[in-house]
Amino acid sequence: RLLAKTQMPTFSGIIAPRLATKRRRSANKGRNRRKKTRGIQNPSPKSVPDGAAVETNGEAEEEEEEEEEREEGGGFKLKSSASSHSHDIQPLGNLLLRDPSSNIRNQGLGALRALTDELVLEVLSLLSGGDLGRLAAVSKSLYVFSTHDPLWRNLVLEELKGDFFFTGSWRSTYLSVSTKPISSSSSATSCSAVNGVGSGIRIRDFYSDYLFQSWLCASLEMKPEWLQTDNIKRRRGISVEEFISCFEEPNKPVLLEGCLEDWLALGKWERDSLTRMCNGVKFAVGPVEMKLEDYFQYSATVREERPLYLFDPKFAEKVPELGLDYEVPVYFREDLFSVLGDERPDYRWIIIGPAGSGSSFHVDPNSTSAWNAVIKGSKKWVMFPPEVVPPGVHPSSDGAEVACPVSIIEWFMNFYDECKKWRKRPVECVCRAGEVVFVPNGWWHLVINLEDSIAITQNYVSRRNLLNVLDFLRRPNANELVSGTDDRVNLYEKFRCAIESSFPETIDQLTMKAEERVAKQKLTFWESVVDTNTGGFKFSF
Secondary structure, eight states: OHHHHHHOTTSSSOOHHHHHHHHHHHHHHHHHHHHHHOOOOOOGGGGSOTTTTOOHHHHHHHHHHHHHHHOTTOOOOOOOTTOOSSSSSOOOOGGGGGGGGOOHHHHHGGGGGGSHHHHHHHHHTTHHHHHHHHHHHHHHHHHHHHHHHHHHHHHIIIIITTTTOOOOOHHHHHHHOOOOOOOOOOHHHHHHHTTTOOOOOOSSSEEOOHHHHHHHHHHBBBOHHHHOOOOOEEEEOOOOOIIIIIIIIITTOEEEEEEEETOTHHHHHHHHHHHHHHHTOOEEEEEEEEEEEHHHHHHOOOOSSSSOOOEETTTTSSSHHHHHHOOOOOOOOGGGGHHHHHHHHEEEEEEEETTTOOEEOOOOGGGOOEEEEESSSSSOOOOOTOOOOOOEEEEEETTEEEEEOOOHHHHHHHGGGGGGGOOOOOEEEEETTTTTEEOOOOOOEEESSSEEEEEEEEEEEEETHHHHHHEEEEEEHHHHHSSOSOTTTTHHHHHHHHHHHSTTTTTHHHHHHHHHHHHHHHHHHHHHBBBBTSBOOOOOO
């Protein structure tokens, strides 16, 4: 189990066994050194008040050992709230230290043993809750797969929608409200084992990178070195003209400070006040809608790899007071999509989530730019310019799909260090309450909440970005790329006509300026070899 805590899976699912072994050795050496320097000596009678409890060396060392086990693994540290393995699942690298036949995975899978763990779970995802319960009684191996919590998360969201009270795990949540029989067995012992109530089932010698990695990503703290880099430009009190010339026109991100000081939301939007204000209104949470009080209860107790994220584009229509508690910062008030009125695509969202929730790498919709203001909590940002695809991210040729690691923590574990070797390093920052991040159009970005967080974000179109948006909307596969509206195919014509009606000649003027910029960047052969400062030739061999 010590190895299971220290070995770090890679994204491909292959764990380097020597790395794990080396980490265990170095961790043991470090532990011995720390014990020598931090060992607690028996206190003298003078230093202990009458009636005070005295901590013995044995108790201190045991407590210290438990704490240090959490810190092992090459700088990785488990969350204090991390749940222990429901079973003794270990990464495959640990099996190299033992007889391969000791892995009980294949013994209980029958013909399914030929499938990868991911495919086994894919097959099981087609089953109902009752079938999963019955399957769990077949063998220890199938018990492990059938009780994999993400399977039950899908069942809860599909069958219960947002009307559930989270009880610590998705399986227990489903069983607490399900009226369907989970097992047809008349044996009380069998029923309790399948339902997981008082079963006492303990699984050992089960090795799986896929299942272990899911638990690991849900349990790891963000490493301090992942949070150290803060190379974004920070500005306070700049003019709109400076923002446009230094950041919006050159399409560069910036963190703006001090521009939310008049927002009522900064002082009002606490958990209890928001619950009272929203009074039973349901908000979009992943594929379902939930009452705010139910979501807060879930987010306070959930411990999973990819927590559900409250991300609602209609929050101001549902609760008008929310829309009155903030105003668009002065830098982003030119929003040309507003000419479409109610037909404009979704453009603003309230975002609420626990630590570990967030958005994996993506580019904002419809080639828009965006701003993201943190009201409570803090967020880690990693951004790459449009011409640099982040490591571990694989967009399709038409841009309609993006393949990336399953979770945000998984990307940090396996790809963050790779960025240090790149010539074009990502722009990074931690955005805290009262601060705003400007995300230029086309930039790849990843965001993860470092604590319980509340934010507002809006996407917008200004004159600096209008031509990009029009080009995006007229792409041949616009029906696949355009988002936030039901009329994807006709959005280009509607938007262009509305702009020409509201701002005549604007598109022509912007097109002319863009062509002039391109012409200046293209030099003739003679211009490229003549030094304009001296009138002579330039030689570069």
